[in-house]
Amino acid sequence: MPELSIKTITELLTLLDKGDISSEDIVRDQLAAIASNDAELGAYIWSSEEDAILQAKEADRRRQSGDSAPLLGIPVAVKDVLNVKGQPCTCASRILEGYTAVYDATSIAKLRQAGAVMAGRTNMDEFAMGSTTENSAFKVTKNPADTSRVPGGSSGGSAAAVAGGEAVAALGTDTGGSIRQPASFCGCVGLKPSYGRVSRYGLTAFASSLDQIGPITKTVEDAALLLEAMAGGDPMDSTSLIEPVPAYADRLPDTLAGVKIGLPKEYLGDGLDPEVRAVIEESIKVCEEAGAELVEVSLPHTEYAIATYYVIATAEASANLARFDGVRYGARVAGADPIDMYCRTREAGFGPEVKRRVILGTYVLSSGYYDAYYLRAQKVRTLIRRDFEAAFKQCSVLLSPVTPAPAYKLGEKESDPLQMYLGDIFTVTANLAGICGISVPAGLTAEKLPVGVQFLGPALGEEAVLGAGHVFERAAGRQ
Numbered sequence: 001m002p003e004l005s006i007k008t009i010t011e012l013l014t015l016l017d018k019g020d021i022s023s024e025d026i027v028r029d030q031l032a033a034i035a036s037n038d039a040e041l042g043a044y045i046w047s048s049e050e051d052a053i054l055q056a057k058e059a060d061r062r063r064q065s066g067d068s069a070p071l072l073g074i075p076v077a078v079k080d081v082l083n084v085k086g087q088p089c090t091c092a093s094r095i096l097e098g099y100t101a102v103y104d105a106t107s108i109a110k111l112r113q114a115g116a117v118m119a120g121r122t123n124m125d126e127f128a129m130g131s132t133t134e135n136s137a138f139k140v141t142k143n144p145a146d147t148s149r150v151p152g153g154s155s156g157g158s159a160a161a162v163a164g165g166e167a168v169a170a171l172g173t174d175t176g177g178s179i180r181q182p183a184s185f186c187g188c189v190g191l192k193p194s195y196g197r198v199s200r201y202g203l204t205a206f207a208s209s210l211d212q213i214g215p216i217t218k219t220v221e222d223a224a225l226l227l228e229a230m231a232g233g234d235p236m237d238s239t240s241l242i243e244p245v246p247a248y249a250d251r252l253p254d255t256l257a258g259v260k261i262g263l264p265k266e267y268l269g270d271g272l273d274p275e276v277r278a279v280i281e282e283s284i285k286v287c288e289e290a291g292a293e294l295v296e297v298s299l300p301h302t303e304y305a306i307a308t309y310y311v312i313a314t315a316e317a318s319a320n321l322a323r324f325d326g327v328r329y330g331a332r333v334a335g336a337d338p339i340d341m342y343c344r345t346r347e348a349g350f351g352p353e354v355k356r357r358v359i360l361g362t363y364v365l366s367s368g369y370y371d372a373y374y375l376r377a378q379k380v381r382t383l384i385r386r387d388f389e390a391a392f393k394q395c396s397v398l399l400s401p402v403t404p405a406p407a408y409k410l411g412e413k414e415s416d417p418l419q420m421y422l423g424d425i426f427t428v429t430a431n432l433a434g435i436c437g438i439s440v441p442a443g444l445t446a447e448k449l450p451v452g453v454q455f456l457g458p459a460l461g462e463e464a465v466l467g468a469g470h471v472f473e474r475a476a477g478r479q
C-alpha cells in the first residue's frame with residue numbers, strides 16, 4: 001500500500017519542509033505503487049525509474065542548498081500530449097510511437113522551475129479525442145472506483161493515477177471536458193483554466209481555440225498550487241493572457257457568505273441520471289449552508305452546444321493533425337510517391353475516432369459547407385459566450401453537474417460515438433465560451449461511483465471557482 005503517493009501536495013510539502021521525507025522517498029513510493037497496481041489500472045503509458053529518481057535527487061539537492069521553490073520535490077504525472085524534453089510524447093497514437101519530445105512545454109518548464117518532478121506519462125484518448133480513454137492506441141485504463149468501468153477521458157490516465165494512488169497529482173488537458181469529466185468519474189478534483197490562463201506552447205494541439213492545460217489533484221488547494229505555478233503570459237503562445245497570477249492557494253476562502261451562486265436551469269432539467277441529480281441537489285444545499293445565496297439563471301443556447309462544439313473542434317483538429325504526415329514526426333509507412341506515403345502513414349497511424357474527426361472536420365471546412373457549418377457554429381459560439389456573460393452579471397459562479405450520468409461500463413458506448421458525444425453537454429460550453437470550471441468530488445451513487453459537481457466562473461475567474469470548490473469540499477466533508 002503506498003503511503004506517500006496517496007497524500008496531497010500540501011501534506012507532502014509539510015513533510016518535506018520538516019525534513020521527515022525526501023523527494024526521492026515520494027518518487028520511490030509512487031514508482032512502487034505503479035509497479036504493483038498499474039498492470040491492472042493501466043493509467044500510465046510510460047514511466048522511468050531512472051529518469052524520475054534523477055529529478056528527485058536534484059530536487060533534494062536544491063532543497064538542501066536552501067532553495068524554497070514552491071513545489072520542490074513534488075512528482076506530477078503528465079498526460080501524454082504535453083511535451084517534456086527527453087520523454088516520449090505519443091498522444092496515445094501509433095503515428096507518434098517512438099517519438100521523443102525535443103523541448104519542454106511552457107507549463108512543464110514552469111513546473112520544473114517550481115521544483116516539480118515530471119514523473120511519467122499518462123494514458124489518454126488518442127490526440128485527446130474521446131470521453132473514456134478507450135481510444136488510446138496502446139491500452140485500456142480502468143476506473144479505480146470500479147475496474148469494470150471507464151475512468152472518463154480524454155485525461156483518463158491522469159485521473160485514474162491520482163484517484164488510484166499512483167500519482168500525487170497530474171496534468172490533463174481540456175478541450176471539451178477532458179479534465180473535469182474524468183475527475184468526476186474517478187473522484188478527484190479537475191480544473192480547466194480560462195482560455196489563455198496557461199500557455200499552450202508545447203501542448204500537442206487538438207482544437208487550438210478550445211484547448212487548455214490544467215491540474216487533476218486530490219484537493220482544490222493542490223489544484224490552486226499547480227495552477228499558480230503554471231499560469232501566466234508566454235511570448236511563445238500569443239493567445240496566452242498577460243495578466244498577473246494571483247496567489248491562488250493563499251487566497252482560498254473559508255466561507256461562501258456573500259457569494260452568489262447561479263443555478264443554470266438548462267443544466268438541471270430532464271435527462272439527468274436520478275443519482276446524479278440527488279448529488280447535485282445535496283451539493284446545492286451544502287453551498288447554501290456554507291453561506292451562498294442561490295439564484296436561478298438561464299443559458300438559453302445550451303441545446304446547440306454539442307453540435308457547435310463538434311463542428312468547431314473537428315474543424316480545428318483536421319487542420320492541426322495535417323502535420324502528422326510521416327515526414328516530420330514519428331511513424332512512416334513507405335509509399336510509391338509522397339502522396340501515397342502520406343496516405344499509408346495516416347491510414348496506419350490514426351485510430352478510427354481520429355479518422356472520423358479529421359473527415360468530419362475537413363468536410364465542415366470545405367468550400368460550399370464552410371458557411372453552412374463552420375461559420376454558423378462560430379456564430380452560435382458567440383451566443384453561448386453571451387449567455388455566460390449575462391449569467392455572470394447575476395452571480396459570481398455557476399453550479400452544475402459535470403456529466404449527466406456516472407462512469408459507465410468499459411465498452412458500453414464504444415460503438416456509439418454520438419451517444420458518447422452527448423455526455424459532454426455540461427462541459428463543452430465552458431471551452432466554447434473560454435471560461436473556467438472545476439469539478440469537485442460531491443458524492444457517491446449506491447454502487448459507490450464518484451459523482452462530481454462543477455463550479456463555472458467567468459474568464460479569469462479562477463479565484464472564484466477555486467474558492468467555491470474549496471469551501472464546498474470542506475463543508476461536504478470531502479476534505
Ligand code: GLN
Nearest residue numbers: 128130174175176177178
Ligand atoms: N469528450 C470531448 C471530445 O471527445 C472532449 C475531449 C477533450 O476535452 N479533449 O472531444
